[in-house]
Amino acid sequence: MASNHWHFARPKLAQAYLGSFNLGLSSARGLFARRRMGKTEFLKQDFIPAAEADGYVTIYANLWEMRSAPATALVAAFFQAIEPKGFHKLLQKLKPSVKKLKATGKIAGMAEATLETELHDDANLPAGSMLMDAMRAFDHTSIKVIMIIDEAQVLAQESNADFAHALRAALDIRKDRIKVLFAGSSEATLRKMFGKPSEPFYNWAALEPFDLLGHDFVTAMVEKVADVTKFPLALEDALRAFDELKRTPEFFRRYLDRYLTMPFDGAAAALEHTKSHVFNDVSFQQQWQGMLPADRAILSLIAAGNADPYGKDSKEKIALALGLGKAVANNTVQNALRRLSDQTILTKIDRATYQFEDEAFADWLKNLHE
Ligand SMILES: Nc1ncnc2c1ncn2[C@@H]1O[C@H](COP(=O)(O)OP(=O)(O)OP(=O)(O)O)[C@@H](O)[C@H]1O
Ligand SMILES: [Mg+2]
Known part of the structure; x- marks a missing residue:
């Protein structure tokens, strides 16, 4: 098809x-x-x-x-x-x-x-x-x-x-x-x-x-599922999955794929599988592997909700990650933030506040440290 x-x-x-x-x-x-x-x-x-x-x-x-x-x-x-x-x-x-x-x-x-x-x-x-x-x-x-x-x-x-x-x-x-x-x-x-x-x-x-996809999208997808399989998906399950996948169409489509390949396992299992897959995305893994230690340290801090990378606490944690004895200089933080912004991994909100471009990456990272 x-x-x-x-x-x-x-x-x-x-x-x-x-x-x-x-x-x-x-x-x-x-x-x-x-x-x-x-x-x-x-x-x-x-x-x-x-x-x-x-x-x-x-x-x-x-x-x-x-x-x-x-x-x-x-x-x-x-x-x-x-x-x-x-x-x-x-x-x-x-x-x-x-x-x-x-x-x-x-x-x-x-x-x-x-x-x-x-x-x-x-x-x-x-x-x-x-x-x-x-x-x-x-x-x-x-x-x-x-x-x-x-x-x-x-x-x-x-x-x-x-x-x-x-x-x-x-x-x-x-x-x-x-x-x-x-x-x-x-x-x-x-x-x-x-x-x-x-x-x-x-x-x-x-x-x-941009006008985001919502319930009518989920409803239409559920109808398409019913067209191609003998195991229709309950709208209620689909709507719950959509919410749990942060109303993200791409993840929802993955969930449907999983459901269609493993219909006997049911909707709940498909959702669990999708969630764990999203958190284990290989592309995040590769991106992470290719990063410098200072960049990783900063991303971990921001993912954990520590908003100010220039704060004393942050600079000590970065030093720790780098195996240094004392807090890193502003300069080190600044360079890392610049690299991460250039790669559009982070966006600057104001002087000291940075945010992940991709929430899924932040989630993946949080999961990595848990
Ligand atoms: N109208 C739609 N109908 C069905 N599936 C959709 C639709 N829009 C998006 N999707 C699903 O979501 C996925 C991601 O969509 P898309 O690549 O358009 O997102 P994007 O907003 O451009 O993301 P990015 O910012 O990463 O480029 C698609 O590959 C598809 O699986
Ligand atoms: Mg796009």
Whole structure:
């Protein structure tokens, strides 16, 4: 069965976004929600098809997938959508700095090729001029475009400031024909991006929470389960599982998978299995293994609810974890926090308050220490 079968379509939500663009009420909007809540799935499976049916050409770029060269990712997506020839030219220009090209998608071919993350550090350098090329190509068309920038918080990074300014300027003068939908998982970073006067996208897009999936989603999933198995799932059990999995669609889908593979074990066992699996996620394990001791120490403190990493108590605990006799310097804490913010593991709320981007990672960590 097509995996699409399990997609819970959200046509009304797609039309709501589209409507605001069509009415000219706004030319840019931003949405945010925690990780794994269904933003990307909504954008790709509901919003993009609706926009295309409405006559828009859509450009989708996930900046997180290409975080070493987000500008290149965006420009490449732009060319792919409006002028494949331009995309070829872009590839030529980039050739020296591209180590690896990967073909993705159903049709393996250049038009479907995406640049992988393995670019040299200088790969972003000509991005400003490539953006100009792309915009010039666009100006020769009469199409209307919706640009979807997923994991947009990457644009707020210091290292991408020049590109962000260039992008903003290019989009500013094309508001009639290029609409922008930003999405991301870091509310704090997005708020700063659109709300701080010194930021390139200041006051540029209305930012609002993404409408989360709720009981109607669970109900629809329960109906799909009944379609494919002789062991229907009780709505009550499903709703309880959804709540216990923090109303996270991705975890709920895993729970359904487990239930469907082991129907004899029942709903409660599927929930237990899913919860323990979520806490033992290998990707968390790998991420954790690859971290420096100071970073780990700070994450453990924050996961345990210790909010101020610069506090005396924190600095002593970090020292202990590092095997040092006396409290570490502010500097050590600062560097670790910077590394963790750059990797979008932590978000800064204010000077001394940091929060996990991914609650599931924090939970996993709490569990590790118990
Ligand atoms: N509308 C939906 N119908 C069915 N399942 C869904 C739906 N939306 C999300 N899911 C499930 O949740 C998973 C995570 O969704 P998605 O990747 O869209 O989240 P996200 O908010 O973009 O997360 P991230 O911030 O980590 O990128 C999907 O892979 C899918 O299993
Ligand atoms: Mg996503």
